[in-house]
Amino acid sequence: MKILIPSVGGMGVGVLVEWLSRSAMYDGLKPNVLNLPGVSQRTGRTLSYIEIHNEDDITFSPFPEKGKLDLIISQDFLELLQIIKEGYGGNNCNILATTYRYYTTYEKLSLKKDSYTYENFRDVIEANSKDHIVVDIHKMGISDFKNSHLLGLLSCSGYLPLIKRESCEKAIRDTGLEVERNLKDFAFGYGILEKNQKITEGEGVVSKLYDIPDGYIKESTKKLESAYGTKERDILIEAIKQLIDYENIEYAELYINRVNDLHFYLREIIGETKECEELMAEFAKVLAIRMMYEDVIRVAERKASKERFKRIKRLYRIQNEDIFWVKDFFRPGVDELYGILPHSMGKLMDRLFSRYGFSWKSTINTNHVFGFLFLKLMSKLKFMRKHSFRYRKENDLIEKYIDHVKRCIVHGVDSALLAANGGAIVRGYGEIRREMISNWKEFSNLNNSRMMVAFIDHFFSEKRFENQKQIRMKSN
Template identity: 30%
Template sequence: MGARARRRAALGDRAPPGRVMPAPRPISILIAALGGQGGGVLTEWIAGAAAHAGLPAQATSIPGVAQRTGATTYYLEVYPEPIPAGGPEPVFSLYPTPGDVDVVMASELLEAGRTLETDYVSPERTTMIASTHRLFAIGEKSALGDGIFPRERVEEALGTLSKRLIAFDGLAAARAVGSEVNAVMLGALCATEILPLEASAFEAAIREGGVAVERNLAGFKAGMEIVASGGEATAAPAPARSWEQIKAERAHALGLRMGDFLALVRQAEEEFPAPLHRTLGEALARLIDYQDARYARGYLARVRAVLAADPDLRMTEIFARRLAVWMTYEDAIRVADLKTRRGRFERIRRDHGATNGQVVHVTDYLKPDLDEIYGILPAVVAAPIARLCERWWPERRPSLGQHVKTTAVSGFLRVWLLGRLRVMRPWSLRAQREFALIDRWQQGVLDSAALDLELAREVADIATVVRGYGDVRRRLARAFERFLDEILAPSVARGRETGQGYERARRIVRETKRQLLADEKGFEQALQETRA
């Protein structure tokens, strides 16, 4: 009885609800970025702009993977009014509350999707500012099949689940003015006018940072202009370019080998049907860049043989695409060549915002295994070494880890000279093994074409499973060889013997491809289903 009376008295001491002046709530901002994209700097700019305007603010970093391409998250709360002298300090939260965030800023499309998955975005409250460019996640890049998350699903969900969507290609906008994505995102935030801050407060915060001030101010202004011009939807895709435009671009990129490329393209355009010209042209550019014109002519000879057995070009189109990728397999020579190209060092400097006067050091972490080392040697020399190593280490050969500073003269020369060994590639053990399997696959396509064109298309397309680098590729190559012997040949033989056509064989080939792209160890399951 006494306790109940005390509770009533406490309630009675309060002012009636209608007489309480509602205090403004802080404006909450959640920043989802990738490591290396300046999410922390963006957070500091917003907090600094609030300080310039006399608004209390608090920022926290939520634990994540704060390294390049790792997911990082930052949370801010900004009180929308100055605190009068002697007035009580506002109470801020250290962490965001799902469904109760005013602004989400995502510096990459899939990072925007992550905030949807964790329920921070609300259709009643949240303004989403998202860059629509993609930097593929590890899971997307390591998938054997097409592991890229469908961007259409993310874009649709963003439009449905946010109160207001401001989406644009922040990376393209930043590159256009020589700035970074975080500066463009800051300008977009300012233009929304959600925070009671003038542009001058944000600009002052950028100047206080003292790093690449002019470039960051240019990016800030670009972000403001995007929102002011109504950039509140994903930018329309660029119009498709003609093959003539692309051909000129590929020729220019090949430098001194431009003449070889243009001559082979003219030959292909005279000899092959028009629907194949673009595919063959892209393949020729890739092959000449990888090896030389003679290598590219060998490619055309193989495509020519398949075209002779293909009345409607669909099989040839698939075969030409898969063959071009297979013939440009990644070996130690190719890796060395790519790592020492001028364009790579220019891109690294650009990505890190290095000016002309700044020195950038690049260290490459290389870990070739024995197969990759002796694979670039002539087959005559490497074959006995390979047999010995494969007997000693039947499952997996040892690797040799190296840290090579490719911006130093000695380190650069080591890797550059390795890249120049491509003149030895056609006679290497690796080439011998790759082309032995290519020969078997091509013969399988031709044999299938004589029986059933649809089956031949499936056989041509399954070559996409031979991919990857190092041990992963070797396992997939072995699985592909077993597919030819243990799945394709018996399936075709059964269709021939029963006289019921090759629908079952087509289905089995499709299912085997699906299993292998889902899991590199999926061959056994595909084999069991074939036998069943």
Template identity: 30%
Template sequence: MTTATTFASASVAPSVRRPFTILIAALGGEGGGVLAEWLVELANRCGYPAQSTSIPGVAQRTGATTYYVEIHPEPLPAGAPHPVLGLAPTPGRIDLFIASELLEAARHVHSGMISAERTLVVASSSRSLTTTERISLGDGRLDSTQLIDFIRRFSRDCVVFDIAATARSAGTVPSATMFGAIGGTGLLPFARTDWEEVIRASGKGVDASLRGFALAWQASAPERTSGAAGAPDSGSAPAPGTAPPAAAPAAIAGFPDPVQDMLVPGLARVEHFQDKAYGRLYLERVRRIHAAECRADPEARHGFALTREFARYLALWMAFDDVVRVAELKCSARRFERVRRETGARPDDLLRIVDFLKPGIAEIAGLLPPALERRLKRFEARRRAAGKPALEFALKLDATSLRGFLALRTLAALRGLRRHGARFAHEQAMIERWIGAIEHAAVEDWALANELTLCARLIKGYGSTNERGKENLLHILDHLPAGMAADERLALVRGAREAALADEEGREFDRVLRDSGLPARPPKAQPLRFVRRSELGRGGA
């Protein structure tokens, strides 16, 4: 994504007696400190006194580390006293603010650091999701378009482009692209050769840093307009090692174009999860819903949105997370490349990745035939009824060692057993139950069938989260009133789905069910364990 505004004038320098003030917000590992050092070195090389200070961020993704740079507005003659520069930014007195992440830019706008009369903002369109966004049961992501509009409304000028993707395309780190973005704005009175000399003097990754610098300089240059040829954005250059998108298989040729766009990655995901036969089953299921949608909407007024969304959620559900898939992901070459890239490890550096796994009875039993799974779960139920904790196996595997890698590869090689396992059978039965409900609803009303399709959003995660989502979906399907009007059933399904995603405990979900005249979820029995006081004393309580 690349957007920009044209600057109001070619000269954006402040008055001659006022220092240039620059505020930088960067996440951990992005080189924000290096960027601040480069700016100070650049100014000093050109005879401009400068200094920088930093304010460290806090826990992971709850705030960026900020760097404040002040540069004297003119070079000092020999023997002149050194000017006094500020150590901390002042709200509303920032000339340029740059952020490597979109929400960080919006945060600083909200805090009052940015001035609509004075501040030029350079922000990345890329997102690093916050903890709050990640733990949401539904789609907790903030709307990037609204964030950009908010930033633009409260800044004098605004440039937004994907800093992270630009850095990846050049094979460098965000600090180099942010350095180029600052230079490209024309705020500082230094020649481009001076900027590039600072990078060369660093002596580390010079060629890659110069590539990222040049791309970002072009992206933030005042004469650049949105959509200009050659402007780097999130899709202009793939990351190193990224394969080009595969051509559409012949098997999906009969589907409408909007559906094919979703079937290409969906089919690839399903086939990679299991095999070609599993991919054919995926396409057969999509054809069933496509046929049902054609009967419910013969004029295609909805643009095959039902089939498209079904193809999306079906691929995610059919490629469910189990111990085999987890092991395969952990020992894949793509994972090692990603970790090496994110840590900045060089080709000759030693890299060690240690995984801490804790599979339980449910994960192990899922690979066993149904008869053995039932016996193992009964054994676990007796243990829990006796007040004992859930049986789990704590494993520590060094994925970069021969022993750890072979253990993961051995577990990933059990893919052939998956079809004979109880978990596979349970998932397929649930999927067929969901498909049948959609087909039945499509006969009555397209919108109701679409709402039932979207109920697959409840199926996510692993372990108890995954089980709870499937139980909620099954509760909706089993208790949907048959005699109710289509629009009332539509509102009921939508309200129940949104309530189930509102809180993990399900209180809102139960309330919506009761208000609609439907039974709430039955309570689950929880074993009680009575402990002697003497045992508590021995345990250190």
């Protein structure tokens, strides 16, 4: 059996190879290992090649041969794609990989969608393998994917039929590295495939109408079913559920009315076309996000939620008997604080304090009683949101956003789609949000599709930060 493990330096491939070769020896097999280490600490590619035979007189190949491998194991998705591109895959080759990948700093800065996803490369992987298992570590709900998880997956996959589970466990024990934890992770990895969870990306929006409370909102939502296509409907239902959670049923009704309003307007101008559906889907998504702006009430609500503590426990694998403390770092600007006050008071405070840019720096121990109580009380101020200064400010911006989309429809569906998409420019907190709003205002003055494309392309790329840095340097 010929196995190739492409990886990035610093991922601990050496340990995985050690485990594999030891477990092969425990089962009476003859492993031979060739390591081509790159620069460690995440800068270079490392390759490990293992040949495992059960006969004595075998001449081992000194390097991996393209198209003659039996198995490729990869922790980094991009490395897997590179290996396939170089021709190492083949019809007799199985692939075990994760969707996890290291991003370059430029990729991390960019707001554009990642194109190197399992969804986009599924055909390539299928065409270059006999069978494959690609696991999404985020869907597995763990933050620290390790080689022991990978070995567990490998052991359960059946891709190494000659190596028993017990031998792998013995290899982990005998290597002596964080034995207890690695054995747990091995069992976790094994269990994932045992439960037939072949997890993949791109499952899309899954929503159910029955999750929406009975009454007028459910009736309105039912009416949407006949008016919109499946894609838009799923987005709308998800948005309605999230908006009810964010504020209340009336707020979700306001959302439905806004979406319907644009839909009727569109139907009158361009009729029911595929482009219209695409535009509505984008608009429905962005509008919902804009309506669920992150104020201090929302942040406090999310920070003190039950689901959050469950998620933290799951991510850091904290057992019930373990002790853990969660510390949150807050620094709301003074405008974010007076933003929750009633409009008239907020306006007065805005006149007095907006020019100073004060902020309140605080660290809160969220699972201490007082810290938790403070956040819980903040989240209970939800009733003030509808009458708050920030609410009116955000709603003015939302109306302007809708106007911009409507104005652009006259110039064509392409322009309107860009305008709908451009609404997502507004995001972030404090100063960043103010910067984003002024960017969006600049964008909303455009209606020429070419200029809009150029603006969005620039804004969503890493180049946005180059400008920001220049501005900051000048101001300093």
